[in-house]
Amino acid sequence: MYTVSKRVNPVKRMYLLLEEWFTLSFGADWNPLYHLGTLTFFFFWVVLISGLYLFIFFDTSIAGAYASVEHMTHQQWYAGGVMRSLHRYASDAAVVTILLHMFREFALDRYRGFRWWSWLTGVPTLWFVITLGITGYWLVWDELGLYVAVLSSQLMDSLPVMSGSMARDFLAGQLTDRLFTLMGFLHLLGQPILLIFAVWLHVKRLSHVEVSAPRGLAVGSLLALLVLSLLAPATSHAPAELSKVPAVLHLDWFYLNVYPLLDQWPATRVWMLTTSVTLLLMLMPWLPPKKTGPAAEVHLDECNGCGQCAEDCPFDAISVQARSDDSRWENEVVVNPEQCAACGICVGSCHSSNPFRHAKKTLETGIDMPQFPIDEVRARTVAALDELSGDTRIMLFGCDNAADIDSLRSPDVAVLSLFCTGMIPPTLVEYAHRHGADGVFITGCRTGDCYFRLGNRWLDQRFAGRRKPALRQRAQRDRIRVYRAAETDTARLRRELAAFQRDMAALKQEASVPGTRGEAEIADA
Amino acid sequence: MHKILRYPLQALNYTLFMLLVWYFSAAPPYAQLQPDQAVITVAFSHAGERREECRQLSREELEKLPPNMRAPMDCPRERSPVKVQLLLDGELLLEEVARAPGLYSDLGVDIYRTAKVPAGKHTLSVQMNDNMRVEGPTYTHEQTVTLEPAQLLVVNFNSETGSFIIQ
Ligand code: HEM
Ligand code: SF4
Ligand code: SF4
DSSP, X not given: OOOOOTTSOHHHHHHHHHHHHXXXXXXXXXXXXXXXXXXXHHHHHHHHHHHHHHHHXXXXXXXXXXXXXXXXXXXXXXXXXXXXXXXXXXXXXXXXXXXXXXXXXXXXXXXXXXXXXXHHHHHHHHHHHHHHHHHHHHHTOBHHHHHHHHHHHHHHHTSTTOOSOHHHHHHTTSSHHHHHHHHHHIIIIIHHHHHHHHHHHHTTTOSSOOOSOOHHHHHHHHHHHHHHHXXXXXXXXXXXXXXXXXXEEOOOHHHHTTTTHHHHSOHHHHHHHHHHHHHHHHHGGGSSOOXXXXXXXXXXXXXXXXXXXXXXXXXXXXXXEEOOSSSSOSEEEEEOTTTOOOOOHHHHHOGGGOTTTTTTSOOOOSEEOTTSOHHHHHHHHHHHHHHOOSSSOXXXXXXXXXXXXXXXXXXSEEEEEESOGGGOOHHHHHHHXXXXXSEEEEOOSOTTOOTTSSHHHHHHHHHTTSSSSOOOTTSOGGGEEXXXXXXXXXXXXXXXXXXXXXXXXXXXXXXXXXXXXXXXXXXXX | OOHHHHHHHHHHXXXXXXXXXXXXXXXXXXXXXXTTEEEEEEEEEEOOOBSSOOEEOOHHHHHHSOGGGOOSEEOOOOBOOEEEEEEETTEEEEEEEEOOOSTTSOSOEXXXXXXXXXXXXXXXXXXXXXXXXXXXXXXXXXXXXXXXXXXXXEEEEETTTTEEEEO
16 A cells, blocks of 8 residues: 555564554544653653552551452552552553663664763663662562562672672571662662652753643543553562562563573573663664764854744753843753754744745844754755646655655745745745746654654644744645655655645645746745 | 444454553463472671681781781781581582672672572581681581472571571
8 A cells, every 4th residue: 555665674664553543543643652751750640649559558568568469459458559550560560661762762773872961861861760660569568578588689799799698588587678778768769869850860951841642642541540440450479578589470571571591591691681781772772873863053143042043842852041242132042962853843933034035135043953954954945846847736845753844845835845844934835936947845753743742743833823933824834734644654645745735736726827836025024 | 434333443453462462461471480489598697717817926027017007907908708507418508608798808798699509408508618617618518498388588697696586
């Protein structure tokens, strides 16, 4: 059904198929793959609230822990039991969404280059989640809790930093109580605080980070968790007995998957494996590295310090500060090149990027990309339009990270690929209309997604007049179409473009009196 | 797709998601032990004997030393490795040779080893050598034990009394 471009690697293709399935089921707005971070946060909320409830009835002493959990599970199944199940299943669901989140960033090659920070900090965050789950299972103090405790002690013993033997003292009953109290403290306070800090670090280099999942997804997930909790309530193993080794364990594989390895391997080898995997994961952004283009540059002559670019930058790379030159403006902006992703979105944010300005000389704007300045964007738009020989002329803007638009070039269709369509100042669309385009067609990453996070969102808001710089009221919106497509969606994109061409041809025929359309004088902004 | 049609698809997705969560939250079960197995854990700490005997220093030797270090006995700090063997019904079940840790190999060792054995009645013998200057075991102990399935039997050693405790 689709003509798939050969360059798309199989992992990415698999991911895009999954994404398509979810868009079909949930629509683009609710596609869970676009909200894996916020869904994880949502599950954390469920874990936190159910955890607080459990804490009220939980006996934090080793003697009473098991009985208190049993009491909640059986005597209070309708409340404590449900809370316990929610606590367990939401924790497991969070691991699923985190793994999907990793898979997505990997499949879409969004873990290297300027994204190294997010990936690098993500890996320990995952470990913090896993260890939080491990101490949770310890606290039930059933056979599984004992298993976790004994094997964790063995793991700790094999570290050179520890002197003495935790595992031995543990078996002798000398450490059991103290460790239990420590685990209670870690699970209830220490680890959650560490996790919050890790997540904060993880998203530190991003702006406009959403924390709440779309309501539809939150309600759906909560309902699903509730149904599961009622149908299959979480239960305990038999109570822990130091003199026994449980033969069969119902492990939670999301959290305890490493432990069975200790049956086959010495603890040092298990550490070696987990450490190597962790290091390898953390090094992935450099295996091999990905180059990020030169950072955006500020041109103070054209900047009045309005701060729109700083507001729009998806990677928090622009800051507003007091003016350093003697102009009459109060503020200016500064780009932190370390954090700049070279997305060009700030160019689209700046009102000075209006291509109707400086018609006869180089178009300078307040913030620009040195490798593809707005002046060149304007020049290439005009040149591409000038080359067209067809009857209905379409200007097609796309981006370097979605469907390849080069193959769509034709005598009727001029194409220009940008870093991101968020780079488009709305005036550029009007400018293309003015320079002979019967229609302007914009494509780019799939709706709901954006390689540079926010480009699509800002473009839509600018066109809808909800964000500066806004597409002007008088712009001919019927001659603009936005249709977004990933690399594997080229056939659909082609169809949509053909439909747009037909529509534009019809429009052209309707407005058969020449010179009445789009010829209004457009003043400098 | 029409919004109404999406709801059954969403329900399907949630169901699959929850099935995944439910299944791996407690399955597949992990059998640590066969139903008729028990576990023996050897766990104790013990400091081996010194590798070399202490030696009375001669007068000449003492005079060569700075006055504040003139101890009449020279006791090298290095300790012997501790070698433990556990035999079940006469067959070797576990063997561990633990070197004395520490910068000068002068600290006690921690032994922690585990083995799975068939439940039932067994003769268990432990042999330990903690002195390089002695051939063969310096401590031995033999005991008949009856192991229930899933029982954990701990073999301990009390350095003060020099005796093994099996319980
Ligand atoms: C507790 C677990 C985690 C949470 C709550 C979390 C949350 C988030 C959030 C909210 C974002 C921002 C998404 C956006 O607004 O565009 C994000 C981005 C990202 N995360 Fe995570 N994450 C977690 C774990 C991980 C892990 C384990 C990895 C990989 C090892 C990872 C890699 C990334 C990457 C590469 C980005 C991309 C940032 C960008 O778009 O530039 N995350 N994460
Ligand atoms: S190019 Fe992108 S990342 Fe760099 S400053 Fe501009 S908006 Fe921010
Ligand atoms: S959007 Fe343009 S004018 Fe406004 S602060 Fe940024 S560079 Fe300056």
